[in-house]
Amino acid sequence: MLETEDYTLEISVIIPVYNAAEYVRQAVESALEQPEVREVLLVEDGSPDNALEICQQLAAEDQRVILLRHPNGENRGPGASRNLGMRNARSPILAFLDADDYYLPGRFKLDAKIYTENPGCDGVYHAVSMQVENPEGLERWNNAGKAPDKIQTLTEEIQPESLAEALLEGTSGYFILDALSIKESVLEKSGFMREDLRLHQDTEWIERVAMTSRLYPGSLNKPVATWRVHAQNRISSPRSAVQKLDDRLRMWEALYDWCRKAGFEQYRPMIMLRMIENAASKQRFEGKDHGNAMRRLLRVSHIASWLLAHPRYALDRYFWQALREFTSTQPKHKEELDQR
Structure with missing residues (x-):
């Protein structure tokens, strides 16, 4: 004591x-x-x-x-x-x-x-x-x-x-x-x-x-x-770039769902943005992004694929709020550089 x-x-x-x-x-x-x-x-x-x-x-x-x-x-x-x-x-x-x-x-x-x-x-x-x-x-x-x-x-x-x-x-x-x-x-x-x-x-x-x-x-x-x-x-331990992103995305999803259930609304917008940044990370389509137009298309397709796997987020106002922020500004937080 x-x-x-x-x-x-x-x-x-x-x-x-x-x-x-x-x-x-x-x-x-x-x-x-x-x-x-x-x-x-x-x-x-x-x-x-x-x-x-x-x-x-x-x-x-x-x-x-x-x-x-x-x-x-x-x-x-x-x-x-x-x-x-x-x-x-x-x-x-x-x-x-x-x-x-x-x-x-x-x-x-x-x-x-x-x-x-x-x-x-x-x-x-x-x-x-x-x-x-x-x-x-x-x-x-x-x-x-x-x-x-x-x-x-x-x-x-x-x-x-x-x-x-x-x-x-x-x-x-x-x-x-x-x-x-x-x-x-x-x-x-x-x-x-x-x-x-x-x-x-x-x-x-x-x-x-x-x-x-x-x-x-x-x-x-x-x-x-x-x-x-x-x-x-x-x-x-050796993992591909996509595996690393997927592992971290599962963590963000778990934390987001906990915040929703526990009532910590103030953190949900930022965590949702982290998830969208992860889903759209350029490391997911390395070598395929030939030009800005293709890069934007690939990002949209990866976000859409993630949303299809988690349809509950389509009804979540924080998803649309974070998506607008992601598409309208350069994200300050780059998931691929996160070393934690």
């Missing part, structure tokens, strides 16, 4: 584990070294390597390490794994760490101060630095079109009430789960992660958390954790 006089917290760290036998020990040890951490929940997700054996060893070595698995040892993906960890966490503050990443010393020192000085604070986010593990990993990262930045952070301090819109706009950077801690009570408002999204389920959930809660900036220049770039990174 919070203690005002020395800014200490009680934190549960949730670590989904898949094919990370080489790295998971350092991840767990970096979490246990933080004085605020009361438990580390390892959620082993049916790894093909010997990650389960290492997780069992870690749980046997320290009673603060709790090993969880899905029924029958199934592989259910990072969203389901983090959800299982969150449902079993016993501390009032939740934090996250990927099994191939690690915390730096003093990871939660500033979190404690911010939570204590801002009673309305629901969560804190920071910067995370990149560590290139091997040339193969960096090559795959670059080939996937991922951001070359050595630090993932927001480029400016943003007030909690403006954070969700800034993340949707995508022009001020972003933060990742390694850098986030939240009060457990946030889950009552945001809900858990989507388990039907195999990619970008973390981005979609962070957006929901930002929409429903007050997240405060912490250390935006000095990283509090390190994420590794290596040849097994799931997000940089």
